[in-house]
Amino acid sequence: MKKLLVLIILILISFYNSRAQDNCLTSASTPPEWIFSKSTKSSQISMTFILNVFVHIVRSGSGQGLSQNITSTIINSLNSNFSETGIQFTLLGSDFIDNDYYYDDFNGKEDELFSVNRKTNAIDIYVLGESTIWIGAGLAQNIPSTAFIVHGSFYSTSSLPHEMGHCLGLYHTHHGTVNEGGGDVHQCAELVNGNNSTTCGDYIADTPADPNQWSRNSCNYIGTGTDSNGDRYNPDVSNIMSYSYKPCRISYSQIQINRMRDFIKNTTILQNTLSYYINGVKLICTSGESFSLENLPANTTVTWSSSSNITFSSVNTGESVTVKASSSTVCDAGWIEATLTNSNGDITLPRKEVWVGKPSFTLFGTTSLDVGAPGIVLVDYSSGDHFSQGIQNSDWSFTGPLDNIEGDAMKAHYRASRREGGIGFIYSTQTNQCGSYENRLFFEVEEPLFMLASPNPANEYTELNFYSANEITEYQKSSPVMISVPVTEQSNGIGEYEIQIWHERKGLVKQMKSRSKKLQIPTNNLDEGIYFLHIIVNGKVHKQQLKVQR
Structure with missing residues (x-):
């Protein structure tokens, strides 16, 4: 009887270890607040992001391990899995990390490896040896991040695009529905009807609620449970960010694609991994400003274009151009774009969003007050915010029955007179490098x-x-x-x-x-x-x- 009990325990330990070694260890960190307000509706992909990748192959101190040939498999696999996303990858380089410390038993050494030979302009992929002892299949350093680890031959499975998805801002499809721990303070279970799909679960509206109950050797969901409404789960077995059987994971949803692209647009560390990107300022006045591209491949020509409120000082071709605001009265959002052309075809780089001219904003807030009552006025910028419009100085003043007002580039607090009523105006002047703009807000204080x-x-x-x-x-x-x-x-x-x-x-x-x-x-x-x-x-x-x- 005792031998049978020991055998059962060993089988269970082996079963759970095999499951752990087959899964991702990425911790669920708190997402940025912008994902809860930014529109992620399906949109046509009009440009391709090309991200640099650097592959680090971990081998023994004597050089035993995987060969450099795996780099082409990694790039081809990523580009194939991301072919419908408008995101592609190019190999910036590769190296070997020949160290028994990481090669033999890797458990508990993840953070240390992430600092080895790290690149600032690429997504670092660390590939462990096939014989290396480690409890997981893959691990992204964070969500988002620019580094992940993949265990041995898992580089040739859906674990590779799965971890890249984490780097580009995606959570597990079962996130929240199954509490993953980690630091995400927003974590909560997603309902099958999708009513809370943008604020719970993986924060993606078009991925079904997923309780993470999958067959380990077939493309089948094996769960029988229901959510808090009593609705039965029906998760997507084909989603790359799920824990379904690895050969079944072949696609991202449309909103997952939009989310990854939004993370590239809004995350500096990811923007730094773009293969080519436009260098230049974010504010354009009537004086000339230069924009340029660096490290272009041979035999590549560049054609620049811009929004209608920007003009080119001379030609719009070449590795750099000079532009200026089309007139001194312009105050609006604009953009600069570059299209690269070579024998492989055309690639249009992500637009560089800029502000053109003086600030532009309106004011809104409390306009009807009792005597002595506090009020607040907010600055609503016509496009972007005070950062994108380059606000350097803010002035506030008033006429009429107020006691005081204090404000900055975003808002002002004020208090109605304690002794008199009447009407008046609140004035805000915001200034950037191109000049100043003033707007006003009418208010009335009830006669006491x-x-x-x-x-x-x-x-x-x-x-x-x-x-x-x-x-x-x-x-x-x-x-x-x-x-x-x-x-x-x-x-x-x-x-x-x-x-x-x-x-x-x-x-x-x-x-x-x-x-x-x-x-x-x-x-x-x-x-x-x-x-x-x-x-x-x-x-x-x-x-x-x-x-x-x-």
């Missing part, structure tokens, strides 16, 4: 009434009197015993308000409602002491101290 409680100290009674601004002097308005209250004056009195009287120790002792501009409140039934009048208008409390004294 001024309330005085008298006599104070009170004996038999105190009387509340509400005065409009033209009934008292500026000196009276500024008196510390006079408070401004945003109640509306009407033909038969004023808008309704509530009065509460609070004792400093006993709490609430009296309350009432009124619409009268003059209200006498008996105090002869109140004990001597300090009280606080709470005048409540539209849920907001305005306080005045009241002393009862005999």
